Structure formats: C-alpha cells, structure tokens
Amino acid sequence: MNRYVFFYISIGLLFIHLYSNAQNIIPDDSITYETFYDDPENINKLYLHIQPVYGELFMTNVNIGYGVEVDYFLKDKLDLNGSFRKTYGKKFDFIRDVAEKNSEALNNPKKFYFAEIGAAFHIIDREEASKAKFILYSETFHYQNKWESMIPKYIEAPAKLRRIYGIRFGGASYQSAIDVNRVIHRQENLPMDTLNGLSVYSNIVNHGFYIGGLLKLIKNVTINFDQIYQQVTNDLIFSTFLDILIFPFTTVDDIRYIPSPGFPERKLSGSIIDTSMLGVRAGINGKFNRDFSFGYTIEIGYRPGIKGQNFYALGKISFPLIGLMLEKPSDNTPN
Numbered sequence: 001m002n003r004y005v006f007f008y009i010s011i012g013l014l015f016i017h018l019y020s021n022a023q024n025i026i027p028d029d030s031i032t033y034e035t036f037y038d039d040p041e042n043i044n045k046l047y048l049h050i051q052p053v054y055g056e057l058f059m060t061n062v063n064i065g066y067g068v069e070v071d072y073f074l075k076d077k078l079d080l081n082g083s084f085r086k087t088y089g090k091k092f093d094f095i096r097d098v099a100e101k102n103s104e105a106l107n108n109p110k111k112f113y114f115a116e117i118g119a120a121f122h123i124i125d126r127e128e129a130s131k132a133k134f135i136l137y138s139e140t141f142h143y144q145n146k147w148e149s150m151i152p153k154y155i156e157a158p159a160k161l162r163r164i165y166g167i168r169f170g171g172a173s174y175q176s177a178i179d180v181n182r183v184i185h186r187q188e189n190l191p192m193d194t195l196n197g198l199s200v201y202s203n204i205v206n207h208g209f210y211i212g213g214l215l216k217l218i219k220n221v222t223i224n225f226d227q228i229y230q231q232v233t234n235d236l237i238f239s240t241f242l243d244i245l246i247f248p249f250t251t252v253d254d255i256r257y258i259p260s261p262g263f264p265e266r267k268l269s270g271s272i273i274d275t276s277m278l279g280v281r282a283g284i285n286g287k288f289n290r291d292f293s294f295g296y297t298i299e300i301g302y303r304p305g306i307k308g309q310n311f312y313a314l315g316k317i318s319f320p321l322i323g324l325m326l327e328k329p330s331d332n333t334p335n
Contacts, residue, residue, distance in 0.1 A: 031136070031155050031225065038221040040127065040162035043237065043289045044323035047071040054085055054316040059309040060204070061095040061176040063087045063112045069318065071287075079120040079166070079216075085316075086113040096177040099201035106256040106265065109177035110203040118170020120214045130161035132219050132234040159234065162218035168211065168241060175205040178306055180255060180273070186308040187274050195268070196259050202270060206305055208247025208277070215240050220289050235289040245279035247304035274307040283314075287321055294319040 049069035056063050067085025074080065087093040090100060090111075099109035135154045180200040222233040252270030259266055281301025287293065295318035302310040 033155075033157065033223045033225045035157070035159075036222045036224050036231065038160050040160050040218040040220045041076070043073065043218060043220055043235075044291075045073050045326040046324040047287060047295075048322045048324075049083075049287075049295060049318035050320055050322075051085065051316050051318050054314065056312060056314045058176075058303070058312040058314075060178055060303075060306050061093065061112055063094060063176075064092040065112075067316065069316075076125045077122055079122075079214075081119070081170070082117040084113070084115045086111065093177070095179055095201065098179070099177050102199045103201040104198040104257065105180070105200040105202065106258070107202050107253055109201055110175050110205075112174070112176045114172070114174040116170060116172040118168060118172075118210070120166040120168045122164050122166050124165040125162070127160050127162050130159055130219070131156045132159035132221050134223060134232045134234060136225075136232075157221075157223055159219055159221040162216075162220075164214070164216040164218070166214040166216070168214050168243060169209065171207070171209045172245075172247075173205075173207045174303075175203065176305075178202050178204050178252070178309075183273055183306060183309070195255075195257065198257055198259070200255055200257060202255050202273075203253040204275075204305055205251045205253075206247045207249040208245065208304060210243040210245050210281075212241055212243030218289075236286060237289060238284070238286045240282075240284045242282045243280065243301075245281060245301070245304055246277060247279070248277050250275045250277065250305070252306075275305060276307045276310060277304050279304040279310060287318065287323075289323060291323055293321050293323070295321045 047070070049067075049071070051067040051069060054065060054067055065085055065087035067083060069083035070081070072080040087096075090097045093112045096109040096111065103109065133154050133156055178201065180195075180202050184195075216237065216239045218237050220235045222231060222235075224231050252273050252275065254270045255268040257266055257268070258264070279302040281299055281303070283297060283299035283301075285295065285297040287295035297314070297316040297318075299312075299314040301312060303312050304310065
C-alpha cells in the first residue's frame with residue numbers, strides 16, 4: 001500500500017512543479033526587449049575542460065578521480081575531441097585498493113585510467129527558427145533581499161537554433177584491476193578449485209574503437225531589456241550521442257600465485273576469463289559558449305571487458321571550462 005501512496009504523491013508533486021513553472025513564464029508582450037546578438041554559427045573553436053571530479057559506477061571497478069578534455073570545432077565540417085582521466089589515488093580506485101590489502105596473488109594491481117580520442121563529421125548542419133528561455137534578473141533584487149527567496153521568472157523569445165547531425169568515431173583505451181574471485185562466481189567454466197580458496201586479483205588492459213551518431217543543438221543569443229532587467233544570454237551547446245563500442249584488443253594478466261606455503265609458484269592463464277568485445281553507450285553533454293564557464297557529461301552503457309561486469313554509469317564535471325575563439329570575432333560578438 002505504501003508503494004502506491006508514494007507513487008501518487010510523486011505524481012502530484014510533479015504536476016505541482018510543472019504548474020508552478022508554467023506560472024513563472026511571463027507573456028512575451030508584457031516585457032519589451034531587443035535582440036543584441038543571435039548567431040549560433042559564431043562560437044568558440046577550442047574548449048579546454050579541467051575536470052576536478054568524475055565518478056564512475058563500473059561493475060568491474062568503481063572509481064573516482066579527475067581528468068582533462070579538449071574539444072575543437074573545425075568550421076561547420078568536423079568536431080575533434082580528446083580526453084583522459086584517472087583516479088585520485090588507490091583509495092578512489094576501489095578494486096586496486098582492496099587488492100593491495102587482501103590479494104594473495106603475486107600480481108601487482110594496475111592503476112585505473114581511461115583515454116579517448118575521436119572525431120564527429122557533420123552530415124547535416126543547419127539553422128532553424130526556435131525559442132530560447134531567459135531568466136529575468138535585476139540587481140535591485142539583491143538590494144531588496146528578494147533574489148534568495150523568490151522563484152525566478154523568465155520569458156521565451158525567438159532565437160536561432162543550430163542543429164547538427166553527425167557520425168562519430170574514434171579510439172579508446174582503459175586498464176583496471178579486477179577481482180578474479182568475483183569473476184569465478186559469475187563464470188561457471190572457470191576452475192574454482194584451482195585457486196584453493198585464495199583471494200586473487202589480476203588486471204585487464206583493453207583497447208578498441210567506437211562508431212555512432214551525434215545530435216548537437218547550439219543557441220548563442222543575447223537580448224537587452226528596456227526595463228530594469230539585466231542583459232541575458234542563452235549560449236548552451238548541448239549534445240546527445242549513441243555509440244557502438246568494439247574493443248578487440250583485450251589482455252587479462254596471467255594469475256601468478258602460490259597455492260600453499262612451501263609450494264612453487266603457479267600461473268593460471270588470463271585467457272580462461274571470458275571477455276566481451278562489444279558494447280554500447282549513450283550520453284549527453286553540455287557546455288556554454290563563453291571564455292570561462294562550466295560543463296557536464298553523463299554516460300551510461302555496457303563497456304567491453306570482463307563478461308558479466310560490463311555495465312557502467314559515468315558523470316563528469318568540467319570547471320573551469322575555457323573557451324577560445326582562435327580567430328577575430330565579429331564586431332557585435334559578446335565577450
């Protein structure tokens with residue numbers, strides 16, 4: 001019964017939220033403004049992402065760390081992207097940390113990293129009429145102590161939308177420590193008695209490539225109000241993507257161990273562990289066309305690797321995100 005009560009309360013709260021948001025839309029004819037700038041073609045060409053934190057729920061190895069990323073727009077033809085991330089240390093590299101404390105194998109657990117480089121060709125790149133939302137803000141709200149307690153109001157105004165459909169492809173590589181005992185419980189073909197109940201860990205190194213599709217939406221518009229409100233800009237660059245992952249170059253380290261005190265070292269081939277070379281991922285990312293701002297990325301999918309331990313969910317925050325034009329901007333481009 002409690003489940004249904006919770007469900008109906010959630011639905012009710014959702015409708016209240018949507019209704020309250022609808023009340024905050026100001027009719028277009030009640031606010032006067034002029035469009036100062038509206039050009040989604042004229043955006044920064046180079047973006048440098050400093051990522052102070054990412055978090056990944058990866059069934060093979062949960063990890064938290066930092067990274068860097070670079071985006072480059074080659075006119076209206078091509079986007080280039082490269083990224084690298086690693087953990088803060090072994091405390092944030094879960095399986096490596098556990099392995100160093102508990103492993104009875106002779107293998108040294110490897111540090112987690114993930115690297116990627118790729119490109120996206122624009123198949124369709126067009127402008128179309130759309131609308132953009134602008135929050136109404138005035139400095140007087142702060143002077144009157146209103147801003148902290150008020151629900152922001154906004155208007156919708158006409159704006160150009162740049163819509164890009166593209167094809168993505170590139171290469172990726174990662175390495176991670178793995179829990180062999182957990183793999184044994186999932187993969188019934190492994191010799192469970194061979195390890196004599198030892199706590200054993202190994203490593204996986206994986207290289208491959210991806211191919212998929214991209215949808216990118218760009219708005220780059222600024223308006224000025226005739227009233228007390230400040231100039232506002234909507235310059236979001238939002239992308240969504242879907243990729244097929246193909247990682248044919250997989251290596252699982254051989255498991256080196258001593259079965260019992262006084263016995264010689266033995267080796268169990270890493271090839272007995274089943275791996276999968278195919279996967280899929282979907283994600284979104286957003287950033288702003290500014291000299292200094294922030295961005296975000298969310299991914300979910302099945303990453304090629306240890307069979308049965310492929311699911312992952314990833315979130316990355318970029319701050320600061322530095323944008324560079326690399327060419328002389330037009331006269332009325334906002335700084």
